[in-house]
Amino acid sequence: MSKYEKLLKGKMSEESFQKLIRLENEKVMDFIGEFAEHCNPVSLYVCDDSEKDRMYIRQTAITKGEEKIIYLKNQTIHWDGYNDQARDKTNTRYLVLPENMERMKALNSIPYDEGYNEIMEIAKNIMDGKEAAVLFFCEGPTESVFSIPCIQITDSFYVAHSETILYRPGYNHFLHMKVKDDFFKFIHSAGRLDERGCSINIDKRRIYMDTQNNIVYSMNNQYAGNSLGLKKHSMRLAINKSGKEGWLCEHMFLMSVLNQEKGRKTHFAGAYPSACGKTSTAMIPGEKIVGDDITYFRKIDKEFRGVNMEQGIFGIIKDVNKDDDPVIFANLMKDQETIFSNILIGPDNRPYWLGCGMTTPDEGDNHHGRWKKGDRDEKGNEVPLAHSNARYTIRLDYLDNFDSDAFEAKEGVKVEGILYGGRDSDTTVPIEESPTWKDGILLKACTLESETTSATLGKEGVRTPSPMANLDFLSYPLGEYTMNNINFVNGIDDPPKIFSTNYFLKYPQGDFVTGKLAKKVWLHWAEGRIHGEYDAYDTPTGKIPIYNDLKKLFRELLNEDFSEEDYNYLFTFRCTQWVEKLRRTGAFFRKIDPGTPAEIFAYWEQMEKKILAAKAKYGDEIKPGAFKG
Numbered sequence: 228m229s230k231y232e233k234l235l236k237g238k239m240s241e242e243s244f245q246k247l248i249r250l251e252n253e254k255v256m257d258f259i260g261e262f263a264e265h266c267n268p269v270s271l272y273v274c275d276d277s278e279k280d281r282m283y284i285r286q287t288a289i290t291k292g293e294e295k296i297i298y299l300k301n302q303t304i305h306w307d308g309y310n311d312q313a314r315d316k317t318n319t320r321y322l323v324l325p326e327n328m329e330r331m332k333a334l335n336s337i338p339y340d341e342g343y344n345e346i347m348e349i350a351k352n353i354m355d356g357k358e359a360a361v362l363f364f365c366e367g368p369t370e371s372v373f374s375i376p377c378i379q380i381t382d383s384f385y386v387a388h389s390e391t392i393l394y395r396p397g398y399n400h401f402l403h404m405k406v407k408d409d410f411f412k413f414i415h416s417a418g419r420l421d422e423r424g425c426s427i428n429i430d431k432r433r434i435y436m437d438t439q440n441n442i443v444y445s446m447n448n449q450y451a452g453n454s455l456g457l458k459k460h461s462m463r464l465a466i467n468k469s470g471k472e473g474w475l476c477e478h479m480f481l482m483s484v485l486n487q488e489k490g491r492k493t494h495f496a497g498a499y500p501s502a503c504g505k506t507s508t509a510m511i512p513g514e515k516i517v518g519d520d521i522t523y524f525r526k527i528d529k530e531f532r533g534v535n536m537e538q539g540i541f542g543i544i545k546d547v548n549k550d551d552d553p554v555i556f557a558n559l560m561k562d563q564e565t566i567f568s569n570i571l572i573g574p575d576n577r578p579y580w581l582g583c584g585m586t587t588p589d590e591g592d593n594h595h596g597r598w599k600k601g602d603r604d605e606k607g608n609e610v611p612l613a614h615s616n617a618r619y620t621i622r623l624d625y626l627d628n629f630d631s632d633a634f635e636a637k638e639g640v641k642v643e644g645i646l647y648g649g650r651d652s653d654t655t656v657p658i659e660e661s662p663t664w665k666d667g668i669l670l671k672a673c674t675l676e677s678e679t680t681s682a683t684l685g686k687e688g689v690r691t692p693s694p695m696a697n698l699d700f701l702s703y704p705l706g707e708y709t710m711n712n713i714n715f716v717n718g719i720d721d722p723p724k725i726f727s728t729n730y731f732l733k734y735p736q737g738d739f740v741t742g743k744l745a746k747k748v749w750l751h752w753a754e755g756r757i758h759g760e761y762d763a764y765d766t767p768t769g770k771i772p773i774y775n776d777l778k779k780l781f782r783e784l785l786n787e788d789f790s791e792e793d794y795n796y797l798f799t800f801r802c803t804q805w806v807e808k809l810r811r812t813g814a815f816f817r818k819i820d821p822g823t824p825a826e827i828f829a830y831w832e833q834m835e836k837k838i839l840a841a842k843a844k845y846g847d848e849i850k851p852g853a854f855k856g
């Protein structure tokens with residue numbers, strides 16, 4: 228019996244209350260009760276997995292004005308505030324106990340008591356006068372070894388609605404689960420709202436994470452990367468939990484590569500820093516997508532198995548158009564449940580965004596309010612027709628290329644290939660296989676970098692380290708996380724092969740060497756290697772394709788010529804560039820986590836020596852096939 232039963236009964240309908248009672252879970256009651264008392268909503272609505280409750284959530288988001296129906300009646304628009312358009316890294320912090328402050332100092336941390344008191348002060352009565360929703364979800368397939376049950380309390384029906392699209396329903400999982408006290412808890416409030424339904428107290432926007440108790444507090448915000456417990460907050464809790472329990476939570480898509488000729492289906496997962504080709508790889512025409520953002524991996528029967536922990540996509544909409552992203556574009560034009568955020572709604576009540584490939588109107592409603600072309604914001608900056616981080620939220624099973632069997636599998640799918648994809652205009656080759664898993668983590672995953680382009684602010688060509696494309700979400704030190712990645716495959720009979728990709732090599736005069744679909748060729752070469760096909764040349768850092776195999780793949784898959792000249796340019800090993808990359812990586816690890824095990828630095832130093840020896844023997848630029856390892 229929870230001490231909060233009376234309070235909860237007084238704040239909810241008998242139907243909602245009975246849903247809680249049926250769970251027979253005091254821990255659940257205590258969590259909901261504590262925040263029902265502290266945040267003090269007028270009422271709480273408890274959702275089970277029914278369609279009726281899902282519809283209630285969506286309808287309430289509309290009735291309260293947090294979303295509006297647009298031209299197609301199953302589509303809605305939601306605007307986050309003008310200053311709440313991306314993840315707030317500064318105010319996202321870990322609550323850390325005094326004895327762990329030193330270990331966690333490179334991660335944005337705050338002493339536990341100080342942070343807890345601050346967030347509880349902000350949360351006090353924050354839901355005053357509002358209704359809140361209580362939702363149950365399950366990350367990964369329900370009632371499986373991957374499942375992580377989650378509870379979300381929120382006073383934003385947009386947040387609740389988004390999560391019903393993005394995550395598997397979990398009330399029934401809670402009903403049946405044997406271990407009653409191991410679940411993630413998320414408490415969110417949008418705080419006081421303006422007339423457009425946007426959060427007012429952005430200066431009090433805080434996201435505090437307690438990995439000791441698996442609870443995240445998120446206050447005074449709405450952008451999904453800040454507000455949705457199950458998205459990036461849960462990821463940080465899961466990274467911490469997986470580190471302790473010996474599994475992995477990675478910022479990776481999961482896909483199925485289909486070899487029509489051989490009748491094979493091979494699963495790949497891939498990590499790419501933003502704007503390095505993550506979604507476009509997962510959506511390569513002719514292959515299948517299982518998940519686009521977060522994958523959990525476990526060892527099952529000595530196999531490396533993975534699941535998509537989500538069920539929907541919260542995708543960047545910029546540049547989604549009928550040529551570049553035909554599958555997503557077609558789905559955004561259909562009358563099916565979709566939430567658009569921070570795009571433009573034209574006078575015709577239809578959606579428009581940057582790079583949509585349609586003629587866009589000169590006025591409408593956007594993230595800044597009523598908008599006319601040329602309008603300026605409070606700081607004098609011109610307001611674009613939509614925000615560049617505007618998004619769409621849809622279910623994955625709308626997509627024709629969705630692999631539902633792989634998605635449903637309770638034991639996940641056997642993953643045989645891992646891709647780490649960076650962006651660099653002049654160093655790494657388009658595809659390279661790592662000799663071993665450990666080399667792959669230290670050479671492909673840890674050295675990932677993205678490079679600024681003319682499309683981003685600031686100087687072009689600046690490389691930003693992005694180990695595992697997961698740095699923003701690490702909840703324990705980078706060196707330990709790297710070692711856990713290395714050691715994860717101990718006991719696995721046939722670990723996945725690791726490959727690096729780089730779709731962004733340019734000719735010195737600045738043009739890309741290959742077209743956008745060349746990535747299909749690189750991927751199919753990797754698929755063949757996994758199945759023992761294709762010979763390869765050694766380089767100091769791995770194995771690369773032989774020209775004739777690529778020539779054939781270009782012809783078969785894309786019906787394109789691929790010249791030997793392009794091949795030689797793309798697959799040249801550039802010694803100086805690689806040494807610089809290793810030095811940047813080493814310096815970054817030293818800065819971010821001086822406690823990184825010495826063996827990691829020693830490995831990079833050895834590799835540098837190997838590359839310098841190769842340089843002495845073969846010259847700075849080594850043509851494919853010349854290097855004999």
Ligand code: OXD
Binds near residue numbers: 314452
């Ligand atoms: C991200 C996202 O920020 O997936 O990584 O939205």
Ligand code: MN
Binds near residue numbers: 478520
């Ligand atoms: Mn992501």
